[in-house]
Amino acid sequence: MQQRSLSALHHAAAQAAPPDRQPPIIEVRNLNVWYDTTHALTDVSFDLYPGEVLAFIGPSGCGKSTALRSLNRMLDDIREIRIEGSIRMGGRDIYAPDIDPPVHRQRFGWVAQSPNPFPSSIYENVAYGARIHGLASRPGEMDSLVESCLRRADLWDEVKDILHAEAGGHLSVGQQQRLVIARALGFDPEVLLMDEPTGSIDPIATRRVEQLILDLRGTHAIIVVTHSMMEARRIADRVAMFYLGRLVEIGPVAQMFDHPRAVQTQNFIHGRTG
């Protein structure tokens, strides 16, 4: 990836860091993304810190998903994509030629808006990641790992008697979303990326997924794209506001909602745009 000169945004991204944090797990600087002639992201810079929940907000089409997908290199396969700038994880450029995208992707769990369990049993859905990464080799280890992931996803009690008998796709939509989160945990990821994880589930299922995000916070860095301001308030440590492909403001959740600085943030959280 081409390295662009660091601008004032570099300084702004660092300033938005909470004072008591460890070094960032991901550093994004002057990220620009084009889909053919569509300039989807312009000079986006931010840091992601270990154990935090960072919410991406902003009107439809402002680049939230593109920013999310750039981190785990999900954009790679799109024709006519062009990416410039710098994304560093653990100090290394994730777009360097010696980075293997599938190996890089293993550092992330991915949760999409519509739950997409594999067409296999509940058990196999969760075991899949651990199996391909060789995370459970001793007898009984896989059972423990599957149970642990399902417990952490707050799903164990509902499925423990149907682990092998029932397909993941036969659960309710809210349960499926928790199953997808359990599956993501089976990969033992460092970062969880969630693109509107509550966008297709009902309010009760939403609160369970939100509680799950709060429970996973601390052990995982989590980025959540959300269209719900209430949700961002409930779950985020920090909020990043996107507008027309630019990250216009990033900061602690209270500051962003109670004292937003950018006029775009003020308009958006008061429902005047988006």
Ligand SMILES: Nc1ncnc2c1ncn2[C@@H]1O[C@H](COP(=O)(O)OP(=O)(O)OP(=O)(O)O)[C@@H](O)[C@H]1O
């Ligand atoms: N695969 C693609 N091919 C071409 N253009 C794309 C593609 N994906 C996104 N775009 C364009 O890039 C811009 C940013 O889209 P993106 O999906 O990142 O925004 P978003 O903020 O996540 O939107 P939403 O909230 O509606 O999901 C938009 O103009 C969109 O039309």
